[in-house]
Amino acid sequence: MSSSAHTAVHHVHRDDYGSRMGMWLFLFTELILFGGLFIVYAVYRFVHQQEFHLAAQELNTVVGLLNTVILLTSSMTAAMAVTAIQKGNVRFAKGLLWVTVLFAGAFMLNKYFEWSAKIHHGIYPGSPDLLAKPEGEILYFGLYYVMTGLHALHVIIGVVFFLFILRQIGQGKVTPTSYVRLENSALYWHLVDLIWIFLFPLFYLIH
Amino acid sequence: MSEQTHEHGHGHVVPYGKYVFIWLALIAFTGITVTAAGIGLGNWTIVLALAIASAKSWFVLNYFMHLRYEDAVFKTFIAVAFITFAIFITFTFWDYSFTR
Structure with missing residues (x-):
């Protein structure tokens, strides 16, 4: 009797499978969130094809391409961090997470310069220069700011997740035998990468 | 002291090399998209761009996100x-x- 009570006390309630499933369910709500915006984009582009083409000329393809490469690479380092902790190489896992955070910073820096240049040229939501343009171009830039802005917000949240995980590794709460939080943070980061995979051609590569 | 952990369907270790390979594929696809957009295939540009983006997503979902495991x-x-x-x-x- 007392021995079974003793066992019950030390039973670790942990369901990594359930945790990952919960994360995937959350990611689907994200898919619908961005999906809604992609539908709005599709309809307006369908209606204003010429104006979308014209407006897209204003974007710098090189900056978009650079950010694509940065995000793809950061996704690789995040995935590798999971492998590293699975193999018990905690130091390497931490290093890879810092590299991922660094890439995220580089992405945001690019975004900052890109938006600054646009705003400097008088293109921002509600600006007199933008409102003077045809309706299709106003819609294009409205969607550009909302969709890349919402995406950038996700980049920031992803960084917060990784910094939290780095702290938890330091505290011994994320370990080579218990790393589902790292896995879930990496899943979130890959979603951020997935969204960008579609944003890049739809906003930067209309010719 | 007995410790039980639930490790259902867990612990598939993907080697680093595989991730590098997937990354190379993703970069190659990006190169194709940018080149194709530069050529100017008219209405086919968007079709090709979305097809390549879907292919890239497939790699990210299956390998980076471990969906296939x-x-x-x-x-x-x-x-x-x-x-x-x-x-x-x-x-x-x-x-x-x-x-x-």
């Missing part, structure tokens, strides 16, 4: 999510083409 439940989830999204798109354009 997960149970059928996860794959069913994602199928339901994508079908839901496809219905949204279809009905939006259907509705749009009749109410214009």
